[in-house]
Amino acid sequence: MNKSTEKALDRIEQSLDRSARKRRLGFSTSPFVLAIALALGYQLLTRIVPQLWATVLPGGFAQGAFLPGLAHLVWRLAWFCHTQFLTACIICGTIFAVAFWLGRRPLTRPLAWLMAVLAIAADAAILMIALQTGMQAAGADQMLG
Numbered sequence: 001m002n003k004s005t006e007k008a009l010d011r012i013e014q015s016l017d018r019s020a021r022k023r024r025l026g027f028s029t030s031p032f033v034l035a036i037a038l039a040l041g042y043q044l045l046t047r048i049v050p051q052l053w054a055t056v057l058p059g060g061f062a063q064g065a066f067l068p069g070l071a072h073l074v075w076r077l078a079w080f081c082h083t084q085f086l087t088a089c090i091i092c093g094t095i096f097a098v099a100f101w102l103g104r105r106p107l108t109r110p111l112a113w114l115m116a117v118l119a120i121a122a123d124a125a126i127l128m129i130a131l132q133t134g135m136q137a138a139g140a141d142q143m144l145g
Contacts, residue, residue: 027100027103027104028103028104028109028112028113029103030099030103030109030112030113030115030116031096031099031100031103031112031116033116033120034095034096034099034112034115034116034119035092035096037116037119037120037122037123038092038095038096038119039092040123041119041122041123041126042081042088042092044123044126044127044130045074045077045078045081045082045126046078046081046082048127048130049074049075049078049126049130050078050082052130052131052134053075053130053133053134053137056133056134056137056138057133057134057137058137061075064078064079067133070125070129071129071132071133074126074129074130074133077126095115098115099112099115099116100112102115
């Protein structure tokens with residue numbers, strides 16, 4: 001191998017070493033996934049749950065105050081989001097800001113993704129509990145087995 005080729009390979013190797021040592025700054029997409037999950041959760045709590053339960057429960061949406069367990073928690077969250085719009089928006093904005101801040105640092109990026117995954121799981125749980133309660137109230141759970 002001639003000297004010019006050797007020097008060129010050395011320069012390439014040094015540039016690769018430098019780029020590997022650089023920390024990747026920037027941001028993660030996890031805060032935006034979290035924002036979408038929070039918006040979906042808000043819509044579930046303010047639109048889907050009240051309309052479904054008002055239709056299916058004999059006492060309407062107000063009967064949710066007397067539901068046991070997790071269904072009562074979902075009812076309380078729906079009631080809070082419906083009556084306290086500004087507070088709910090401030091809470092969601094604060095959660096987004098924390099996730100955005102966490103997503104900018106490589107060491108804390110997994111925490112931002114964990115927040116997004118937990119928000120998606122909470123949305124799924126809200127939907128599951130709302131549908132399960134609606135099916136129980138309509139008696140469909142006994143028809144299905």
